[in-house]
Amino acid sequence: MDYFQDLLGPAWPLIWTLVKIIVLVLPILGAVAYLTLAERKVIGYIQVRIGPNRVGPRGFLQPIADAVKVLTKEIIIPSGANKFLFVTAPVLAIAPALVAWAVVPFSPELLLSNIDAGLLFILAITSMGVYGVIVGGWASNSKYAFLGAIRSSAQIVSYEIAMGFALVGVLMVSHSLNLGEIVKGQQGGGFWSWYFVPLFPLFLVYLISGVAETNRAPFDVAEGETEIVAGFHVEYSGMTFSVFYLAEYANMILVSALCALMFLGGWLPPFNFAPFTWIPGFLWLLAKIAFLLFVFLWIRATFPRYRYDQIMRLGWKVFIPVTLVWIVVIGAWMQTPFWLW
């Protein structure tokens, strides 16, 4: 490494950061590809089918076949569409989903950048993901796409408030905006010292808002196949479509990772004794993310789609009051000797 440092001189930090970014992003994209397979398999078994099983052993090469198919498909740009925005929209959708990983710690040492305002950074970056949907829906010059974009923007703006308030609770308890510090604040006992115990209502609100933010079933009115064909990406084909698709899954993984870090103790083992502490923290974090992703798929296979006014009611009249009340409860609780976290 010193050799490279001498060779490249002042350009070295830049190149080293780029290498780290690639090392971080490639596994995420791989995970996204295999999450699509996992979704089809899990939902298949829930519905008593087998799911994809033709490509490779037990269907394990299916994502690769999908990628090849999508790459060779034609990208159709509808007449009257705004060409530049039409092509930029998928990029706007996937970029925030990948950028936010810059501050996600995988273990105390393993992270790209350790910034103190990490939680705020993630909130700000993920709030930009909605532009991909809005711009894509508008630039398509199609009624269905436009309706999908409008539904999605209203929904995301509403649920972001509840999500933000849920994070305020985490902030109050952990006294820090740094994600690494938040996880360290959950050390101590076993799983009962993780923040999901005192913040249980906020944990649920965060998880459900996460499902809504990523436009997943049962909150997928932005796509709503039975109502508005496919919503905001109805005019997209080939690679432009699949980038939207990848962005949705990348966002799912991100929301699960954040939930695991903030409420489920991140890389901490559930019990502080022998067989559990042997397993490296990184694997614990992966296991928690995988479990939350399974919950995402489970929810999709279980619940019917919400009607639009019901979504708005749940966001504004249920989640926001619940989070506001629980913030006050936590504030009062922290002043009493019964506060154990």
Add this chain to the structure above:
Amino acid sequence: MIETLVFYFFSAVLILSSLAVITARNPVHSALFLVLAFFTAAGLWLLLEAEFLAIVLVLVYVGAVMVLFLFVVMMLDINIPKLREGIWAWLPFGALLAIVMVVEMWIVLGSERFGLAGVIAPEGHPVGYSNTKELGRLIYTQYVYPFEIAAVILLVAIVSAIALTLRRRKETKSQLASEQLAAHRQGRVRLVSMKRAD
């Protein structure tokens, strides 16, 4: 060196995008350029080590305000030739306003307090310095009354904005979730035993 380059890059993008906001013909393009302008302004604030303000600018303006703005602008059916009608009649008036504004800005910004000599360059902060914590401390100690007054004004604004939308029309239908949840089988279905007709 690199910081100066980054500063000039952000400033150039900021100026060009704010120009594009007022010159773009399509209102949706204008709104998107405004998003770009906010984002680059946040970058400039990051250079000043004001990370909390920078991130909140992106979170509030880019993440929420502009989304609602776009939401409205996209739904408008704007007739551009009609908007341009009468531009010559209004030009003198607009020009006068613009001149007054420029003069006012010149008076404020050209004064001694705003000169390069008047503003001290920000000092570097020690490693553990948290912008967020410092801001919170100031807001809740030194500036607590202005802050609370601003909060109350905003609250009044919220209440009045919501009050504006409270127009109940007779023909709109809505669900009462509590009534639906309170429904049970006994209220809806009555099992009747019928005599067999043989």
